[in-house]
Amino acid sequence: GRRPPPGEAPPRDDGPGPRDGRRGEPPYHFILADRNYRVLLGAGVYEQGQPLPAAARKDARPVEVQGRIAAYVSPEGVLTPSREEQQYLDAMRDALCFGVSGAAVLAILLGLLLSRSLGRTLSHLTGAVRAMHGGSLLQRVPVEGRDEVAELARAFNAMSEKLARSHEELSESHQTILAQAEQLRELSVRDALTKLHNRRHFDEQASSLFSHAVRHKRPLAVVIGDIDHFKRINDNFSHATGDAVLRQVGEILRSQMRLSDLVARYGGEEFVIAFPETELSQAAALCDKLRVIIESFPWHQVHPELKVTMSMGVYADLAAGTAEAMLQKADALLYRAKETGRNRVCFAA
Numbered sequence: 001g002r003r004p005p006p007g008e009a010p011p012r013d014d015g016p017g018p019r020d021g022r023r024g025e026p027p028y029h030f031i032l033a034d035r036n037y038r039v040l041l042g043a044g045v046y047e048q049g050q051p052l053p054a055a056a057r058k059d060a061r062p063v064e065v066q067g068r069i070a071a072y073v074s075p076e077g078v079l080t081p082s083r084e085e086q087q088y089l090d091a092m093r094d095a096l097c098f099g100v101s102g103a104a105v106l107a108i109l110l111g112l113l114l115s116r117s118l119g120r121t122l123s124h125l126t127g128a129v130r131a132m133h134g135g136s137l138l139q140r141v142p143v144e145g146r147d148e149v150a151e152l153a154r155a156f157n158a159m160s161e162k163l164a165r166s167h168e169e170l171s172e173s174h175q176t177i178l179a180q181a182e183q184l185r186e187l188s189v190r191d192a193l194t195k196l197h198n199r200r201h202f203d204e205q206a207s208s209l210f211s212h213a214v215r216h217k218r219p220l221a222v223v224i225g226d227i228d229h230f231k232r233i234n235d236n237f238s239h240a241t242g243d244a245v246l247r248q249v250g251e252i253l254r255s256q257m258r259l260s261d262l263v264a265r266y267g268g269e270e271f272v273i274a275f276p277e278t279e280l281s282q283a284a285a286l287c288d289k290l291r292v293i294i295e296s297f298p299w300h301q302v303h304p305e306l307k308v309t310m311s312m313g314v315y316a317d318l319a320a321g322t323a324e325a326m327l328q329k330a331d332a333l334l335y336r337a338k339e340t341g342r343n344r345v346c347f348a349a
Contacts, residue, residue, distance in 0.1 A: 033071060034071055038051060038052070040071070124153070125141055137160060140157050191250075193246055193250075195250065196253070198264060203323070219279045220277075220278070220318060222275075222323065224331050225273070257273075261275055262276075294308060295343060311344055313331060313334030314347035
């Protein structure tokens with residue numbers, strides 16, 4: 001073997017040591033008892049020679065020598081790491097604490113960033129929903145990224161666009177329906193040939209005018225007129241000429257009415273007029289003016305031999321009781337105008 005240099009002590013042989021080269025106490029103490037369970041090594045837990053308690057005996061493992069139990073070993077004991085191992089464990093603990101702390105800080109930062117982004121998107125969504133509640137259905141919110149929040153924003157934009165388009169289509173349909181309903185209403189109250197109001201509409205409105213006049217003690221006059229010898233016009237010139245006469249008389253009557261007046265074709269060659277806020281004398285004068293305009297119209301433009309006149313009856317006494325009764329009185333006066341020569345206005349003084 002190698003001799004040590006002069007003055008150097010020979011190496012000390014302390015016998016075989018642990019594999020990691022550490023000295024001192026072993027890393028793990030165990031309890032050793034003989035076969036009668038008397039403690040030989042107590043590992044700092046039991047005294048030597050003390051009987052091993054029953055609770056410890058359950059976990060004790062037998063040590064056999066040549067098939068016979070020589071002793072019992074219990075896994076109880078105390079772990080005693082070396083100084084180097086303790087330093088390593090401390091370093092591991094510090095690293096673990098630092099890692100956990102760093103992860104917590106990172107999680108907080110990420111949470112703040114995500115919360116700001118989420119809060120911004122939610123703020124846009126909230127504002128858009130309020131605007132939609134106020135009636136502005138077409139709204140768009142910014143789409144940022146590809147995460148679930150961005151997907152929510154995309155879905156909201158698509159929903160908003162679809163709702164706005166549907167609302168616009170419904171509004172257009174609604175307007176179309178309203179226009180068609182108005183056309184149908186007009187058709188239901190208009191005479192197809194003359195475009196004046198028809199008998200049903202006149203009866204309804206005249207009844208309302210009569211009630212208003214009675215309630216407020218205001219004057220009201222009703223008129224019924226009839227084209228003279230209209231059957232002769234149809235027979236002598238044709239029904240097409242008769243229709244042209246009806247249309248032209250209707251146009252003359254319409255053009256001479258005030259906004260408050262009501263005129264209608266009552267049936268055949270008969271026309272009716274209601275003059276609200278009009279005394280009998282004023283209504284008679286208006287009717288005579290209409291008679292003159294009809295008579296002086298250039299009917300020869302329709303047919304060279306055509307002449308047209310109209311007779312009228314005017315009644316303005318609310319004591320008759322109803323608008324229908326007033327119209328019957330006016331019809332009686334019209335009959336008198338026919339009997340006394342036609343082309344004239346008769347009224348009850």
